[in-house]
Amino acid sequence: MYSFAHQPRAETRIEAPLDVGGTGFGDLGQVVDRIRSGLVWVIASGIAALVAAILALGLIPPIYTSQTEILVDPVDLKVIENGVNPSNQLADSGVSIVESQVKVIASDSVLSRVVSRLNLQDDPEFAPAPPQPGSLSETVKRALGLAPSEGPANPELQAVEALRRKMTVRRPERTFVIEVVVKSKSGQKSALIANTIADTFFTEETAARAKAAGRASDALAARLATLRGTLLEAEKKAAAFREKHNLVKAQGLLLGDQRLSELNAQLSAAALRTAALAKQAEQARDMRGRIGTALPEMLQSPEMRALRQQLVDLLRAQSEIGKKFGPRHPAVTEQGAQVRELEAAIAHEKGRIIESTIKEYDRASTYEKTIRRDIDGLKRETERNNRDLIVLRDLERNVETQRTIYESFLKRSRETGEQERLDTTNMRIISAATPPLGRSWPPSPKVVLPVALLFGLGLGAALVAYGGILRSLLRRRA
Known part of the structure; x- marks a missing residue:
């Protein structure tokens, strides 16, 4: 069995600490x-x-920085109803409009005008003199590829490029404000350039809008001549057709329609008169064969009444004289002769009244028939006119359409012409540039x-x- 007790001890190596000293x-x-x-x-x-x-x-060299702030409202002033430059209608396009104005401020059209107004092309800071040919600086620039292109230098272009490098145009987030920052070796110059850029931008924007309105006005004026000719041609065609077919109007009605209305009124009156005279004529014919001087009341006349009154007075006088002096008295005889004369006059007046009544009835009847014939003729003419009116109304609709188009173009042309003299831009300087109190670099x-x-x-x-x-x-x- 392997014993760990007899294993040799591992040699422990202690490294000397680093001699920091x-x-x-x-x-x-x-x-x-x-x-x-x-x-x-x-x-x-x-x-x-x-x-x-x-x-x-x-x-x-010290560098001074000046800043001007311009507020650009995307919604233009509402001076006229329909402008050539429509106001912003989309809520999200306001920022895009302001960003576009930032590009306009930094464009050559604005900066070149600033250079011309301030004569920056003669300022050594913006248009330095070109180096002498063969000089060390020119040699170094050519070696580094920084030398300008061959040909005479343009001071104005140099000034524009230098001004673009020395300026910064930006829009802070969540604002419609444009900041124009200009750096220069002079504090007065930097403030002057910044304010001139803002003023030139306003002038350029107004001029661009006026130019756009002028182009629109010229285009509309050129189109107006054609529209005027088209309108006159349509009016002539409608007038010729109206005259040819006798469709002349008065007070909004055709003459034939007015005449027909008048004849209908006359026919009503003539029919009533004829009916009244027909009854009188019938009584007059009945009295024609009767003996005596009596006449119906409607056939009496002032002359007949006067004659009958004279006859009554004469017969009363004759009766009184006859009673007083006897029927054979010469005065009675003389008055008898007068009575006979009055009776003859009354008989004559009676015949005249009868004939006059009958003739008056005949004239009224003839007049009524004439009116009826005229009405029948006008009715036939009206039928023809109604067919012609269909064509005439189509011609008149064409005239009204051409007139509406012409008047709308004419109104628009005048509006755009007036808009050339109106400044509808809604921009203003909220912070003008002032000379800085100290240098920025x-x-x-x-x-x-x-x-x-x-x-x-x-x-x-x-x-x-x-x-x-x-x-x-x-x-x-x-």
């Missing part, structure tokens, strides 16, 4: 002592870093100098400590 890493106190011994070098390193920072602050000496001093001291301490460690390692190896 020899390497210089183990004892923090030794590191501090080395730094103290090289404190002069540490201070010198901090002073050197401080001097380098001061020189850098003096040599690096390089940082303030209050920040740079302490940081440089700490960096120099730390670097000096590290170098001193590393130098001591390096010397210790070299002595150990020796």
Whole structure:
């Protein structure tokens, strides 16, 4: 049986701890002592870093940053009902519209106008003079592939590209605000450029909308001439057809319809008059063969009444004279002759009244028949007109359609013409750029100098400590 008691003991190897004193890493106190011994070098390193920072602050040209903020409301001002540039109708498209305006602000059309307004093409900051041929800077640029293309340099294009590099256009999240940030070597210049960019953007946007309205107005005006000719041709065709078929209207009705209405009214009156005269004519014919002067009441006339009254008065006088002087008295005889004359006159008036009544009835009957014939003729004409009216109404509908189209185009043309002079953009500057109180680069000496001093001291301490460690390692190896 194998006994574990007789196994040889494993040799335990204890490694010596690392001689931190020899390497210089183990004892923090030794590191501090080395730094103290090289404190002069540490201070010198901090002073050197401080001097380098001061020189850098003096040599690096300062950069000033100005910012202007523009609020872009996607919903334009509602000046007219139907604009060439319709207002935003989709809730999700507002951000896209603002993002598009960001691109417009940074476009060449806006920046080139800013360069022209501020003469930045003559500013060395934006359009520096080209290097001399064969100079060191040109040689280096050509070697690195940074040299411009062959040909004369365009200062305006250089200024536009330089301005684009020195500006930033952004839209903060969840806002319709556009921030235009411009950097320049002058605080006044950076503020002026930022405000000029915003003003030029407004001008460019208004001009673009006016130009779009102008194009629409010109297109509508060109179309109006064709529509006007089409409308006139349709009106002429309808008028010619109406005149040819005698379909003239007055007060909204055809003349034939108006005439038919008038004849119907006249026929009603004529029929009533004929019926009344027919009864009088019948009585007059009955009285024609009767002896005497009596007439029905409806056949009496003022002349007949006057004659009969004279006859009654004369007979009364004759009777009184006959009673007084006798029937053979000359006065009685004379009055008898007068009575006979009055009776003859009454008989004559009676005959005249009878004949006049019959003739009046005949005229009324003839007039009624004439009206009936005219009505029958108008009815036949109306039937023909009704067939022609079908064609006329179709022509008139075409006229109304062409007129509606023409008037809508005319109204739209005038609206777009007026819109050229209207600014419906709903944008404004909510924060104008002002000259900055301090530079944005390089940082303030209050920040740079302490940081440089700490960096120099730390670097000096590290170098001193590393130098001591390096010397210790070299002595150990020796």
